[in-house]
Every structure is written in structure tokens, then in C-alpha cells.
Amino acid sequence: xxxxxxxxxxxxxxxxxxxxxxxxxxxxxxxxxxxxxxxxxxxxxxxxxxxxxxxxxxxxxxxxxxxxxxxxxxxxxxxxxxxxxxxxxxxxxxxxxxxxxxxxxxxxxxxxxxxxxxxxxxxxxxxxxxxxxxxxxxxxxxxxxxxxxxxxxxxxxxxxxxxxxxxxxxxxxxxxxxxxxxxxxxxxxxxxxxxxxxxxxxxxxxxxxxxxxxxxxxxxxxxxxxxxxxxxxxxxxxxxxxxxxxxxxxxxxxxxxxxxxxxxxxxxxxxxxxxxxxxxxxxxxxxxxxxxxxxxxxxxxxxxxxxxxxxxxxxxxxxxxxxxxxxxxxxxxxxxxxxxxxxxxxxxxxxxxxxxxxxxxxxxxxxxxxxxxxxxxxxxxxxxxxxxxxxxxxxxxxxxxxxxxxxxxxxxxxxxxxxxxxxxxxxxxxxxxxxxxxxxxxxxxxxxxxxxxxxxxxxxxxxxxxxxxxxxxxxxxxxxxxxxxxxxxxxxxxxxxxx
Amino acid sequence: xxxxxxxxxxxxxxxxxxxxxxxxxxxxxxxxxxxxxxxxxxxxxxxxxxxxxxxxxxxxxxxxxxxxxxxxxxxxxxxxxxxxxxxxxxxxxxxxxxxxxxxxxxxxxxxxxxxxxxxxxxxxxxxxxxxxxxxxxxxxxxxxxxxxxxxxxxxxxxxxxxxxxxxxxxxxxxxxxxxxxxxxxxxxxxxxxxxxxxxxxxxxxxxxxxxxxxxxxxxxxxxxxxxxxxxxxxxxxxxxxxxxxxxxxxxxxxxxxxxxxxxxxxxxxxxxxxxxxxxxxxxxxxxxxxxxxxxxxxxxxxxxxxxxxxxxxxxxxxxxxxxxxxxxxxxxxxxxxxxxxxxxxxxxxxxxxxxxxxxxxxxxxxxxxxxxxxxxxxxxxxxxxxxxxxxxxxxxxxxxxxxxxxxxxxxxxxxxxxxxxxxxxxxxxxxxxxxxxxxxxxxxxxxxxxxxxxxxxxxxxxxxxxxxxxxxxxxxxxxxxxxxxxxxxxxxxxxxxxx
Numbered sequence: 002x003x004x005x006x007x008x009x010x011x012x013x014x015x016x017x018x019x020x021x022x023x024x025x026x027x028x029x030x031x032x033x034x035x036x037x038x039x040x041x042x043x044x045x046x047x048x049x050x051x052x053x054x055x056x057x058x059x060x061x062x063x064x065x066x067x068x069x070x071x072x073x074x075x076x077x078x079x080x081x082x083x084x085x086x087x088x089x090x091x092x093x094x095x096x097x098x099x100x101x102x103x104x105x106x107x108x109x110x111x112x113x114x115x116x117x118x119x120x121x122x123x124x125x126x127x128x129x130x131x132x133x134x135x136x137x138x139x140x141x142x143x144x145x146x147x148x149x150x151x152x153x154x155x156x157x158x159x160x161x162x163x164x165x166x167x168x169x170x171x172x173x174x175x176x177x178x179x180x181x182x183x184x185x186x187x188x189x190x191x192x193x194x195x196x197x198x199x200x201x202x203x204x205x206x207x208x209x210x211x212x213x214x215x216x217x218x219x220x221x222x223x224x225x226x227x228x229x230x231x232x233x234x235x236x237x238x239x240x241x242x243x244x245x246x247x248x249x250x251x252x253x254x255x256x257x258x259x260x261x262x263x264x265x266x267x268x269x270x271x272x273x274x275x276x277x278x279x280x281x282x283x284x285x286x287x288x289x290x291x292x293x294x295x296x297x298x299x300x301x302x303x304x305x306x307x308x309x310x311x312x313x314x315x316x317x318x319x320x321x322x323x324x325x326x327x328x329x330x331x332x333x334x335x336x337x338x339x340x341x342x343x344x345x346x347x348x349x350x351x352x353x354x355x356x357x358x359x360x361x362x363x364x365x366x367x368x369x370x371x372x373x374x375x376x377x378x379x380x381x382x383x384x385x386x387x388x389x390x391x392x393x394x395x396x397x398x399x400x401x402x403x404x405x406x407x408x409x410x411x412x413x414x415x416x417x418x419x420x421x422x423x424x425x426x427x428x429x430x431x432x433x434x435x436x437x438x439x440x441x442x443x444x445x446x447x448x449x450x451x452x453x454x455x456x457x458x459x460x461x462x463x464x465x466x467x468x469x470x471x472x473x474x475x476x477x478x479x480x481x482x483x484x485x486x487x488x489x490x491x492x493x494x495x496x497x498x499x500x
Numbered sequence: 501x502x503x504x505x506x507x508x509x510x511x512x513x514x515x516x517x518x519x520x521x522x523x524x525x526x527x528x529x530x531x532x533x534x535x536x537x538x539x540x541x542x543x544x545x546x547x548x549x550x551x552x553x554x555x556x557x558x559x560x561x562x563x564x565x566x567x568x569x570x571x572x573x574x575x576x577x578x579x580x581x582x583x584x585x586x587x588x589x590x591x592x593x594x595x596x597x598x599x600x601x602x603x604x605x606x607x608x609x610x611x612x613x614x615x616x617x618x619x620x621x622x623x624x625x626x627x628x629x630x631x632x633x634x635x636x637x638x639x640x641x642x643x644x645x646x647x648x649x650x651x652x653x654x655x656x657x658x659x660x661x662x663x664x665x666x667x668x669x670x671x672x673x674x675x676x677x678x679x680x681x682x683x684x685x686x687x688x689x690x691x692x693x694x695x696x697x698x699x700x701x702x703x704x705x706x707x708x709x710x711x712x713x714x715x716x717x718x719x720x721x722x723x724x725x726x727x728x729x730x731x732x733x734x735x736x737x738x739x740x741x742x743x744x745x746x747x748x749x750x751x752x753x754x755x756x757x758x759x760x761x762x763x764x765x766x767x768x769x770x771x772x773x774x775x776x777x778x779x780x781x782x783x784x785x786x787x788x789x790x791x792x793x794x795x796x797x798x799x800x801x802x803x804x805x806x807x808x809x810x811x812x813x814x815x816x817x818x819x820x821x822x823x824x825x826x827x828x829x830x831x832x833x834x835x836x837x838x839x840x841x842x843x844x845x846x847x848x849x850x851x852x853x854x855x856x857x858x859x860x861x862x863x864x865x866x867x868x869x870x871x872x873x874x875x876x877x878x879x880x881x882x883x884x885x886x887x888x889x890x891x892x893x894x895x896x897x898x899x900x901x902x903x904x905x906x907x908x909x910x911x912x913x914x915x916x917x918x919x920x921x922x923x924x925x926x927x928x929x930x931x932x933x934x935x936x937x938x939x940x941x942x943x944x945x946x947x948x949x950x951x952x953x954x955x956x957x958x959x960x961x962x963x964x965x966x967x968x969x970x971x972x973x974x975x976x977x978x979x980x981x982x983x984x985x986x987x988x989x990x991x992x993x994x995x996x997x998x999x
Contacts, residue, residue, distance in 0.1 A: 002848075002870060003848050003852055003867055003870065003871065003872060004652075004675070004676070004848075004849065004850060004852055005848070005849075006824060006825070006826065006848070006849045006850050010826050010848075010849075011823075011826075013826065014821055014825075014826040014827065017826075017827070017828070017880065017884060018820045018821055018827070018884040018885070018886075019820070019884050020839075020882070020883065020884045021883060021884070149870070153503075176503070177503070179824070179850075180682075183679075183682040183683075183686065183823065183824065184682075186686040186823065187682065187685040187686055187690075187717075190689045190786075191686075192787055193787075193810055193811070193812070193820075217823050218686075218823060219810075219820075219823075288691055288692075311692055311718075312692070313692070321517045321518070321692075321718070322513055322517055324510075324682065324685065324716050324717060324718075325505060325678070325682065326505070326513075327505065327509050327510075327512065327513040327516075328513065328516070328517070329516070340519075349501075349502050349503075349504070349505070349509075350503065350504075350505045350509075351503060351505050351678075353502055353503055368502055371501060371502060371648070372502065373502060381516065383519070384519065384520060385516060385517040385518050385519045385520070386517070387517075
């Protein structure tokens with residue numbers, strides 16, 4: 002156990018090494034690392050007294066809050082598993098999660114759905130209301146020692162990957178989360194003093210991974226319940242925030258909210274976006290922001306599997322692997338496909354998840370070769386960089402040709418009038434499937450379906466061009482990716498040969 | 501095994517992800533990552549055919565060479581343990597190492613000592629001469645697959661820590677080495693393209709840790725047999741080196757060698773040193789170089805346990821812990837001492853070694869509390885930063901007072917005439933021990949012993965001032981620290997109460 006380092010251990014070391022550093026800001030709440038450590042210890046003791054033990058689940062049903070980080074750390078201290086659930090979901094979806102995880106404790110913020118769920122809850126779970134009841138719980142625990150928990154134990158569960166209509170909880174150990182944090186510290190060049198604004202949802206790995214990397218370097222996590230452009234500006238100014246969870250239209254919204262220069266956003270060290278934005282902030286020169294921000298990732302690998310910033314000028318727009326993983330592009334028979342050919346993106350290494358909660362068959366299937374099968378298709382370019390092609394289950398078969406939605410989507414999105422686009426396969430009597438594009442145009446754009454098809458034809462082989470185009474106001478999303486189930490249901494898709 | 505990542509795995513991934521990147525430069529030898537990977541595979545096969553198996557030892561007796569990295573990676577591929585021995589040692593010292601490790605294979609460069617050792621070698625080890633014989637060995641192996649080796653297996657042995665007159669081989673696993681590399685990547689802000697000049701000895705963790713971090717990020721390792729200022733300049737210029745292994749007088753020597761500006765050293769991104777030096781290079785702004793370079797470390801923790809760069813403006817001059825470890829300052833009874841008090845620096849976490857080779861009693865002793873006991877004394881300052889006090893075994897007891905050599909040494913070294921200094925305890929009839937300073941003055945300095953004692957008295961409590969001062973040309977060193985055994989032998993030290 003001398004090599005073990007859990008999230009709980011990281012917190013304990015910060016309490017020793019950074020006694021005056023602010024760990025958490027959330028409304029009126031400001032906690033130094035020793036204060037956070039003390040609250041987490043009391044909370045862990047209180048949860049243990051309510052029956053939470055090693056391997057048990059604790060669920061959060063609510064918006065962003067410092068309580069999310071406290072519950073995660075208390076679960077790490079106990080060896081329990083914490084799940085921040087997506088509070089935006091329907092009552093039915095949340096009921097599925099509570100049934101699936103059969104948690105020992107649920108901490109909930111009142112809403113129509115959660116109040117109804119709480120009223121129905123019989124079973125063994127303790128339901129604790131966020132706010133006063135939660136504070137009483139924290140206050141009730143003494144400061145005491147806990148037995149060391151191996152860092153290979155799962156400590157975070159994030160729902161993702163709805164392969165068969167229902168999502169699965171990806172289990173992440175302290176070891177995987179800390180390794181992923183290390184990779185973000187490297188690529189984003191995070192330093193002590195880093196202050197992260199948690200304005201994106203903490204039930205999504207995109208925000209959670211930066212929250213945890215900020216914890217790892219002993220920085221400050223600022224929480225706000227949800228995205229509000231004016232409040233984001235206020236918090237960046239007041240807390241000298243280094244980074245927030247912003248992209249695309251969110252950046253435009255923040256820039257617009259600060260059009261008069263009311264707030265000083267110069268502490269924000271972020272990706273270049275527009276002249277107006279770049280004037281307000283400090284443009285970050287770390288590999289994370291230097292080229293286009295991002296890479297390829299999924300919850301099952303702890304966040305990012307590849308980083309664009311590790312492949313400046315590279316051919317593959319997903320970049321190169323995280324320094325703590327290996328990536329192979331495999332054929333269906335498990336052999337590596339040569340550079341230039343499409344196969345499944347497979348991974349192994351320090352940041353990988355521990356499987357899905359209570360899905361032994363699916364777990365065996367996903368790791369059948371000793372590598373994690375992402376379910377996504379990719380291509381190794383001649384320079385070793387990786388291109389993300391699209392979800393394997395959504396490959397479209399038209400005649401003898403394989404067509405990958407992501408490639409057609411990129412071509413569509415390069416059209417100046419297109420705000421967003423997704424591609425599905427619809428049944429075709431002659432070709433098995435045909436490509437259908439669902440497109441959201443920018444305001445005031447007047448492009449026609451024929452224009453778009455012609456645009457794609459100039460960029461890609463003709464058989465990849467859409468045969469059908471539907472216009473919509475917005476593409477439904479699941480996290481960052483199109484919600485293909487919803488698109489299929491709305492636009493007649495289906496019959497994918499890989500599914 | 502899906503979470504395992506060995507050094508061999510890292511190399512294999514670079515071969516896939518960086519097919520055109522130069523991994524190694526050594527004289528006329530230039531290898532891309534796929535070329536290095538192929539050579540390592542052939543070498544591993546050849547070693548296996550010579551009987552090297554999981555857990556076996558392979559020793560390098562020679563100067564710096566790309567063969568050192570190849571042998572380490574081949575051992576990682578096989579699950580064997582590689583030891584680059586200190587070739588500067590006497591025949592007796594090298595014989596001790598070869599006897600202690602009982603290696604299955606030795607690769608050696610001819611010198612008086614190694615030739616004599618090789619002639620005596622009976623036993624089971626295969627002796628392969630560096631150069632042609634080594635190249636034949638590499639050429640003899642086929643490209644094949646190897647079974648995966650768990651990254652928790654020891655893969656590198658570095659001799660250190662001569663507690664009882666003979667050194668011990670600290671065993672480091674891939675997991676520990678890769679975690680340490682990750683921490684260096686964070687603090688030094690290393691990026692793809694990083695080029696490290698291995699001009700320091702690879703048998704010492706100080707050079708090896710940067711060699712491995714450079715491997716981790718997919719950079720270029722340049723090897724040179726030993727430190728030669730002019731050759732260092734030439735290589736920095738020719739290979740656009742980002743960092744070399746330089747400090748103190750080595751920097752002065754390099755600056756002097758390039759006084760005429762013959763070589764372009766601007767690619768070197770390094771710590772500020774002198775106006776002349778700063779003009780030649782690019783002053784690095786990463787946390788590693790921003791304040792005074794360094795921190796506290798030892799081979800047993802993979803290199804650096806704490807980093808100054810994680811504690812800018814902090815009170816403790818060893819800085820704050822590596823983000824992947826925990827540090828506690830413990831009393832002899834294993835309890836944590838309060839901030840401000842001296843205790844033993846103890847550590848736990850991802851970068852820690854796996855114990856010393858074949859020293860079960862010592863290993864049990866060093867990890868008796870579930871933490872690694874470094875054998876060094878330290879103090880936690882009120883701001884959470886750590887001060888390194890000195891080796892526990894060398895604490896001087898004068899009357900009732902504990903005196904820590906490092907503190908007195910720092911005071912001596914702050915005198916403008918002092919080039920280097922070390923402090924030992926000599927027997928004293930009245931006080932058990934008395935403080936003796938061994939001092940190397942700068943050229944042309946004319947300071948007297950009384951001057952130096954008075955200087956220390958103005959900085960420290962009077963009982964800490966030296967009662968004896970000896971002048972010498974140079975302080976003998978073991979790595980970066982004074983060789984206290986040699987100093988005691990030469991200057992009458994001994995009778996330490998903690999030893």
C-alpha cells in the first residue's frame with residue numbers, strides 16, 4: 002500500500018502542504034484545504050454511520066455544488082463509489098439510475114423529479130436533502146482516522162454509453178482519475194494557483210476532469226449551479242479564475258455578457274476565439290489551447306484518450322495519445338490495422354476505467370482483447386496521429402461502401418451557413434442504407450439542400466454525399482456528441498449493419 | 501493488465517504514434533522511435549536466448565550511451581531488471597555490485613577495472629562487450645511479440661544509500677518511473693519536441709529521471725559519454741537541445757567554452773545563472789526553473805520528492821510534494837510531528853521504489869510504518885512547505901543540543917568567499933561532539949577560520965557555530981551530497997548518536 006494514492010490521500014496531503022490555500026468556493030462558502038479535509042472526514046464518518054461501506058454507492062441528485070466534490074472525496078476516504086447523476090433527466094431516467102446503482106445513500110436537491118423520487122423511495126437508501134440536512138450530516142461526524150483504501154478501487158461512477166437504450170455507469174478508480182489529472186496537468190500546463198470555474202455539469206467527465214486536475218495541483222475549484230454568462234463573468238473577475246468550462250456559443254455568450262467591459266476577465270487563460278474575446282482574456286499558449294482545443298475522449302478512459310496539443314501540425318485531428326495510455330486501431334479480429342485504414346480505437350493504460358457497474362457481459366465484451374474497445378472508429382495517419390471517424394455502431398452501409406457519419410458531418414460543418422449537423426443512415430430499397438443529413442443553419446442563412454449536397458461532393462467521394470437533407474433548429478446532444486437515437490427516431494434512421 | 505503501462509509499452513506506443521520522431525542521438529547513431537523499438541525487440545529476444553528471464557539482472561559497465569536506454573527498455577520488455585553501474589568506481593566497488601546483483605548478463609566497455617573484472621568472471625553471467633559485440637547481439641534477434649509484463653515489476657536498479665559502508669540497489673518499477681516522469685513533465689512543462697542532452701551520468705537518478713521523462717513525452721534523448729563543455733555546446737547547437745544536465749560550475753564551464761559565441765545555444769531553455777549565460781540561452785519560465793531549480797529528492801522516490809517550483813515564495817526551501825506522492829514528517833514513534841518541529845521525512849505514493857535488491861531486513865525497517873522512511877530529517881513550515889534539514893544518521897549532538905549539518909552548511913555557503921562547505925561532528929571530551937567545518941574557498945579568497953565562525957554566529961544560534969575549521973580544495977561528493985564517510989575518515993569525524 003506504500004504505492005497507493007487515492008483522491009482522499011491527495012486531499013490529506015494538500016491539507017498538510019497547503020494549509021492556507023483556498024480549495025473550494027461556492028457562493029458564500031469558502032474552504033481552505035484543511036477545512037475541506039475536516040469536512041470530508043466528518044462526512045465520511047457520518048456516511049459510515051448511515052451504513053455506507055466499501056463498494057457501496059452514494060448518489061447526488063442536484064446541480065453543481067461543492068457538496069459534489071465533498072461527497073466524492075468522502076466516498077474515496079471510505080472506499081465507496083460516488084455518482085453525480087444528471088439532474089436534467091426525466092423522473093423515469095433518474096429512477097433507472099437509482100434502481101441500477103441501489104445506493105446506500107442519496108443526497109438530493111428538491112425538484113419536481115427528485116421530490117417525487119424521494120417520496121417513492123422505500124428500500125435501504127438514506128435520503129439526505131442538500132442544504133441544511135446535509136450540513137447537519139457533516140457537522141455530526143467526528144475527526145478520526147480511516148483505514149487506507151487501495152487506489153485501484155472504483156470511486157466515481159459516471160453514466161454514459163447508452164448502448165441498448167439505457168446508460169451504463171463507468172467506474173473510475175482513484176488511480177485512473179489521478180493519472181488522467183496528471184495528463185491534463187501536463188498538456189494544460191496547470192500550476193499551483195490554478196483556479197477552475199465549474200460551470201459545466203459535474204455529472205459529465207468534461208467538467209469533472211478539470212475539477213479533479215485542479216484538486217491534484219492544489220488549486221481552487223469554484224462552483225456555480227449551472228451556466229449563466231453574467232455570473233460566469235462575475236466569478237472570473239471576483240475569484241481570478243484561470244479556466245472555465247466554455248466552448249463555442251458559450252464563449253460568445255460570455256463575451257456578449259461582458260461587452261461593456263464591466264468585468265475584468267484577464268485572469269482567464271483560455272483558447273483564442275474572436276478578436277473581442279481575445280482582448281478580454283489572456284490567450285493561453287499551453288499545448289491544450291495552442292492548436293484547436295481538445296482531442297478524442299470518452300468517460301471510459303477518464304476523459305481524454307488523445308490530445309490535439311500533442312500533435313501540432315499533425316494530420317489526424319484527434320492528435321496523439323495521452324502520455325499515460327497506449328492506443329491501437331484494431332480490426333474486428335483483434336489484429337492491428339495498418340496506418341491509413343479504419344478500425345476500432347482501442348486503449349490500455351493508467352487512465353482507463355474499471356468497467357461498467359454491474360454489467361459483467363458488457364465488460365467482458367469491451368475488454369475481450371485485453372484492450373478497451375471504445376466502440377469508436379479511427380484511423381492512424383502516416384505521421385502516427387489519429388483521426389476519429391465516428392461511432393462504430395453508426396457506420397452507414399450504402400451498397401458495398403462504408404460511410405462514417407463524422408466524416409460527412411465535418412464536411413457539412415465546414416459550410417459557412419451550417420451551425421451544426423449530424424448524419425444518420427435511413428433504409429434504402431436499393432442500397433440497404435442511404436445517408437441523411439440533419440442540419441441546423443446559422444441565423445439568417447438561406448442555403449438549400451442542394452447547396453449542401455454539392456458542398457459535400459466537392460470535399461468527399463460522391464457516394465458519401467447525403468441523399469436526403471432535413472433542416473432543424475438544433476441537433477439533440479448527449480454530452481458533446483449528437484444523440485443519434487433521438488435523431489433516428491425523429492428522422493427515420495436505423496438498420497445499421499454494425500449495431 | 502488493461503491498466504498496466506510499462507516503459508516497454510511507452511516505447512511501443514511512440515513507435516505507433518511518432519514514426520518520424522528521432523528518439524535517440526549518440527554520435528553517428530540516430531534512431532527514430534520505430535527503429536529504437538525494433539532494436540529493443542531484437543535485443544530483448546537476444547537477451548532471452550542468453551538466459552535472461554523475468555526478475556533477472558542485466559548490468560551495464562560503461563559511460564553514457566544509447567545502449568543504456570536500449571538495455572533498460574529491453575529489460576522492461578522482458579520483465580528483467582537493468583542496472584547501469586557507476587563506471588567511475590574502483591574494481592573492488594564494481595566487483596561488489598556484480599557479486600551483489602549476480603546478473604545474468606553484463607554489457608561492458610573496456611577499461612582497466614572492467615577488463616580485469618571480465619577476466620575474473622566465472623559464474624553464469626554472459627559478458628558482452630559494448631560496440632561490435634553488442635551490435636551483433638542486437639542484430640541477432642528477430643522481431644517478435646513478448647508477453648505483457650506488469651508495470652509494478654522492478655525494471656531499474658540504481659545503487660545508492662551506503663548505510664553500512666556498501667551501497668544498496670534501489671529497485672524502481674515502470675509504474676514508479678512513469679509516475680515520476682509525469683511529475684517532471686508537469687513541473688518542467690515538457691512538451692513534444694523536448695530534446696534532452698544526457699551529459700550527466702546515467703547511473704545517477706538526476707540524469708536518468710530526465711532521460712525517462714523525455715522518453716515519456718516522445719522527445720529526443722541525445723547521449724554523450726561524459727561532461728565536456730565544448731562538446732556540450734556543439735551538441736546543443738547541432739541538435740537544438742532543450743535541456744542538459746548542468747548546474748553550478750558546469751554552467752560556468754559551458755558559458756566559458758562558448759565565450760566567443762561560436763555555438764548557438766538559444767534552443768536551451770534553462771535556469772537563469774549569470775548575465776553572460778542568460779544572453780546565450782532562453783531563460784525557462786516553467787516552475788522547475790522559475791525559482792531556484794530543484795527541491796528535495798533521493799533515488800528511493802524515483803528522483804524528486806518535493807519541488808521548489810510548487811512553492812514559489814514558500815518558507816521551506818525544499819518546496820512542496822510532487823503531485824503524485826504524500827509526505828509526512830514523523831517522530832521516531834511514527835506519529836506526525838507538528839509544523840515547525842524536526843522529524844524524519846517519510847513518503848508514500850506513485851513514484852516510490854520497490855525496496856532495495858536482496859535487503860529484506862533493511863526494506864522492512866525502511867517501511868515499518870507503511871511509509872517510506874527517507875533517513876533524512878525535515879521540518880514542515882507553517883505555510884506547509886518543507887525544509888530539508890540533513891541526513892538523520894549525521895545529526896550532531898553537542899551537549900544537549902541537536903545540530904543539523906545542512907543548516908550550518910547553508911550558513912557557511914552564504915559567505916562570499918566560500919565555494920563549498922560540509923559539516924561533520926568530531927569527538928569532544930566535554931560535549932560528546934563538536935561541530936567541524938570543512939571548507940573549500942573560492943580562488944584568491946583570503947578568509948580566515950575566525951571570519952567564517954563569526955559569519956555563522958551572526959546567522960545561527962551560537963551553539964551551532966563550528967569549533968573547528970579545516971580548509972580543503974574540494975568537498976568530496978556522492979552524487980549531489982557531501983561524501984560524509986570520506987570526510988569523517990579524512991577529518992576525524994564520528995560517534996554520531998543517530999547512527
